[in-house]
Amino acid sequence: MGYVLCFSKESAWYQWVSQRKVFGKPLHAQAVIRSKLAAMIARAESVQNWLENITYQMCNMSYRQQASKLAGQIAFLKSYSTACGQETARDAVQVFGGRGITATGMGQYIEHYHRTIPFDALLGGAEDVLADLGVRQALRAMPKNVRL
Numbered sequence: 001m002g003y004v005l006c007f008s009k010e011s012a013w014y015q016w017v018s019q020r021k022v023f024g025k026p027l028h029a030q031a032v033i034r035s036k037l038a039a040m041i042a043r044a045e046s047v048q049n050w051l052e053n054i055t056y057q058m059c060n061m062s063y064r065q066q067a068s069k070l071a072g073q074i075a076f077l078k079s080y081s082t083a084c085g086q087e088t089a090r091d092a093v094q095v096f097g098g099r100g101i102t103a104t105g106m107g108q109y110i111e112h113y114h115r116t117i118p119f120d121a122l123l124g125g126a127e128d129v130l131a132d133l134g135v136r137q138a139l140r141a142m143p144k145n146v147r148l
Contacts, residue, residue, distance in 0.1 A: 012106055013037070016096060027095070036091045043084040050077050072137025079130035082121035089114040 017028040017037070027033050054073055058066055092110045093100035099107030100114065121127060 012109055013092070013095065016099070016106055033095060036095055040088045040091050043088055047077070047081045047084050050080070068141075072134040075125070075130040075137070076134040078124045079127040079134070082117075082124050082127055085117045085120060089117045 017033060018026055020027040022030060028037075054070060054077060057070060061069070089110075093114050096107045096110050099105060100110040102108070103111050124130075
């Protein structure tokens with residue numbers, strides 16, 4: 001399970017939503033907070049699953065098969081993972097509130113992640129370029145004489 005490391009009871013987010021009180025209740029008693037946490041976990045799980053799937057296929061394919069069948073999927077994965085990372089960083093800052101933008105204390109990891117995730121997106125390749133590559137790879141595999 002991919003979320004075990006990021007979303008364990010020892011992690012900062014779990015401590016924060018358990019300790020922080022809003023309207024006399026723990027933060028995790030608020031439905032909107034649970035919804036954000038669920039979305040973050042779902043994004044992390046989906047990226048992890050897709051990555052493991054592609055890794056398995058790469059281990060069981062020749063280089064030629066990888067180049068023809070996985071190049072588009074890898075491009076889509078890179079684009080999707082950076083988009084998920086940016087969305088998760090935004091949600092985490094909202095859950096942590098003011099602490100999510102401070103460089104020290106409980107929110108230091110959130111602040112660092114939120115500040116650096118745009119660079120990961122650039123270094124991994126621009127999302128629109130990667131998505132275009134994925135679509136072009138899919139279209140290349142389509143037979144020329146396909147009709148409705």
